[in-house]
Amino acid sequence: MNRNWVDKEEWCPADGFRLEAEAMDTVVNDKNTLVVAGPGAGKTELLAQRACFLLETNTCRYPKKILAISFKKDAADNLRERVELRCGKELSLRFESKTYDAFAKEIVDRFKNSLDESYRPLNNYKIAETKDIKRAFEIAGLNFGENQTEFNRVGNILSANILPLSTDCIAEIFICTWNILLKGSRNDNFESSLTFEMISRLAEYLIRTNRYIKKAIEMTYSHVFLDEFQDTTSIQYDLVKTCFFQTGTIITAVGDSKQRIMLWAGARKSIFSDFQNDFLSQKRTLMMNHRSAPRLVEIQKAMYNSLNEDIIDLKTNEKWNQEDGEAYLRLFEDYIKEADVLSEEIDSLISTGIKINEICIIVKQMVDVYSQEIIDKLAQHNIKARNEAVYQDLLKEDVIKILVSLFRLASKDGMPDDWDYIYDILCELDGIDESCNPQIIKDFIRKVELMINDTKKKLNITYEEQFSDLVDYTIKYISYEKFASKFQQYKSRDYFDNLVEQFKRLVWIEYDETKDWIKAIDNFEGKNSIPIMTIHKSKGLEYDTIFFVGLEDSAFWNFKNQPDEDRCTFFVALSRAKRRIDFTFSSNRPTQFSSIQKHDCINEFYELFKDTGIVKKIEY
DNA sequence: GGTGCGTTCCTTTTT
DNA sequence: GGAACGCACC
Numbered sequence: 001m002n003r004n005w006v007d008k009e010e011w012c013p014a015d016g017f018r019l020e021a022e023a024m025d026t027v028v029n030d031k032n033t034l035v036v037a038g039p040g041a042g043k044t045e046l047l048a049q050r051a052c053f054l055l056e057t058n059t060c061r062y063p064k065k066i067l068a069i070s071f072k073k074d075a076a077d078n079l080r081e082r083v084e085l086r087c088g089k090e091l092s093l094r095f096e097s098k099t100y101d102a103f104a105k106e107i108v109d110r111f112k113n114s115l116d117e118s119y120r121p122l123n124n125y126k127i128a129e130t131k132d133i134k135r136a137f138e139i140a141g142l143n144f145g146e147n148q149t150e151f152n153r154v155g156n157i158l159s160a161n162i163l164p165l166s167t168d169c170i171a172e173i174f175i176c177t178w179n180i181l182l183k184g185s186r187n188d189n190f191e192s193s194l195t196f197e198m199i200s201r202l203a204e205y206l207i208r209t210n211r212y213i214k215k216a217i218e219m220t221y222s223h224v225f226l227d228e229f230q231d232t233t234s235i236q237y238d239l240v241k242t243c244f245f246q247t248g249t250i251i252t253a254v255g256d257s258k259q260r261i262m263l264w265a266g267a268r269k270s271i272f273s274d275f276q277n278d279f280l281s282q283k284r285t286l287m288m289n290h291r292s293a294p295r296l297v298e299i300q301k302a303m304y305n306s307l308n309e310d311i312i313d314l315k316t317n318e319k320w321n322q323e324d325g326e327a328y329l330r331l332f333e334d335y336i337k338e339a340d341v342l343s344e345e346i347d348s349l350i351s352t353g354i355k356i357n358e359i360c361i362i363v364k365q366m367v368d369v370y371s372q373e374i375i376d377k378l379a380q381h382n383i384k385a386r387n388e389a390v391y392q393d394l395l396k397e398d399v400i401k402i403l404v405s406l407f408r409l410a411s412k413d414g415m416p417d418d419w420d421y422i423y424d425i426l427c428e429l430d431g432i433d434e435s436c437n438p439q440i441i442k443d444f445i446r447k448v449e450l451m452i453n454d455t456k457k458k459l460n461i462t463y464e465e466q467f468s469d470l471v472d473y474t475i476k477y478i479s480y481e482k483f484a485s486k487f488q489q490y491k492s493r494d495y496f497d498n499l500v501e502q503f504k505r506l507v508w509i510e511y512d513e514t515k516d517w518i519k520a521i522d523n524f525e526g527k528n529s530i531p532i533m534t535i536h537k538s539k540g541l542e543y544d545t546i547f548f549v550g551l552e553d554s555a556f557w558n559f560k561n562q563p564d565e566d567r568c569t570f571f572v573a574l575s576r577a578k579r580r581i582d583f584t585f586s587s588n589r590p591t592q593f594s595s596i597q598k599h600d601c602i603n604e605f606y607e608l609f610k611d612t613g614i615v616k617k618i619e620y
Numbered sequence: 621g622g623t624g625c626g627t628t629c630c631t632t633t634t635t
Numbered sequence: 636g637g638a639a640c641g642c643a644c645c
Contacts, residue, residue: 071633101634109635127635148628196634231633265632365630488635536631557630557636569631592629593638601636 039575040291229255295325
């Protein structure tokens with residue numbers, strides 16, 4: 001490799017970023033590290049800068065690589081893009097950013113022939129859905145009927161143990177079910193189907209029992225990043241530990257115990273201390289909150305005590321004045337009045353120049369119940385607001401990203417980002433790279449341009465069916481088979497077709513309303529609407545102003561059972577806001593629970609507001 | 621048709 | 636946690 005590496009002492013953060021001392025030390029040091037970083041501390045940026053340091057100084061020695069593992073696909077994509085932006089395409093080829101499930105599945109798919117026959121899945125195994133697991137249990141002789149709770153309980157046991165399974169640690173029925181899922185059952189017309197948990201267990205087993213594979217992984221990755229570490233499950237931790245325990249690979253784990261809101265979904269409670277003990281890691285605490293205004297940070301700090309967290313002297317970004325930050329608690333008699341007031345507040349925010357997608361409405365649960373009236377009232381002010389969940393899921397899909405970019409290219413000239421993206425992805429799908437004959441590349445570009453031009457000509461549309469045909473034409477041009485071979489998940493034609501159908505339907509709604517393709521695509525992407533989502537979906541995001549609707553007992557129905565986790569959940573909502581946050585309570589709300597609301601159980605949040613003296617209480 | 625009992629719903633990601 | 640629903644029973 002012909003390249004001048006940067007001297008370690010001379011390296012400085014890319015793009016003029018200034019890092020606080022603890023962050024800078026984390027970026028350049030060579031020890032296993034647990035980074036405790038609160039909201040807005042710049043976790044992604046820290047990891048991106050560390051990747052740049054390791055690659056640019058050749059500390060991650062060529063041709064070794066960095067492995068970054070996240071939970072969600074968009075988080076993994078985001079980090080990869082950030083690193084590419086900071087240190088360029090060439091170096092970032094040695095930065096692999098992927099999800100736990102992708103990492104595990106790649107190992108299983110690549111090495112499954114090394115598994116013992118008894119644990120080797122069939123070549124054409126599929127990803128098991130809930131009904132497949134139920135069916136497998138049935139074939140093994142256990143029937144749940146409609147009892148969901150019992151199924152959840154039993155289903156969790158299925159992958160609770162490391163392989164190989166024996167009757168010493170697990171009942172016979174589970175071993176039998178594993179076998180049915182691994183091998184399918186011809187008599188029962190049941191295909192080989194694996195859950196992601198099973199795939200992780202298989203990957204871990206492969207690495208633990210095959211020293212060549214273990215060595216290969218160890219040799220490939222000199223450095224590993226673990227994102228959102230507080231949410232790591234035991235299955236995921238077992239995999240990481242088997243790969244890198246007592247090896248030369250250096251791990252940087254980044255997380256925040258104050259944002260631990262996935263315990264109910266199986267996150268491992270002792271993960272921070274386990275990691276520190278197993279990997280003899282040092283611990284670093286970041287002191288910056290770049291996101292929130294000083295007065296909002298004061299409220300966040302006031303929660304540290306109830307979150308069992310040491311008070312630290314948090315620093316805010318210098319772009320803020322000390323008196324910046326607003327917080328309101330609005331108490332209503334009924335939800336109609338609440339919707340009136342909120343829509344007027346939002347209207348006046350927008351008229352002061354706050355961008356519409358810098359405002360977010362957050363609820364604890366059941367987006368539609370808590371937000372329908374507000375959506376209707378906002379519509380009367382000509383402001384769009386929408387349940388973001390379905391769009392979040394769609395927009396992270398590669399086929400949707402491709403369609404969005406293609407239609408934007410067809411509707412408007414001079415969209416270089418879209419062109420770069422489409423060119424890269426279509427090259428990949430067509431197996432074209434720089435090593436190809438220049439004429440082939442030239443022809444390829446010409447062909448793509450022709451297709452886009454062709455689409456452009458066909459955009460003059462009156463009926464939904466014409467749009468549907470046009471989308472089909474685009475998919476056909478690329479070819480479904482190419483999608484399916486590049487993206488595993490599209491091997492299920494139903495899944496793929498369903499995504500395309502949703503794209504057609506939702507984009508058409510927008511076009512029908514605006515008669516403008518650019519606006520329709522922008523609207524589809526959410527550039528002109530207020531997103532509404534649950535706290536869990538909002539994790540990792542930030543907005544100028546947050547409206548938290550429904551600070552009520554029935555939204556926190558599980559508070560008595562899991563007060564610590566719900567405090568964290570509240571903290572996550574609170575810490576999404578950059579400049580302003582409004583909480584609302586309504587005595588009257590049409591939920592499936594009680595229609596008369598109280599806040600007795602979560603009074604500590606109301607006390608907290610009072611104690612800080614920052615939150616302005618308004619009764620209507 | 622009243623009663624009592626049990627169940628359901630409510631926060632999630634991943635190829 | 637707590638309303639709402641289905642069901643068996645008298």
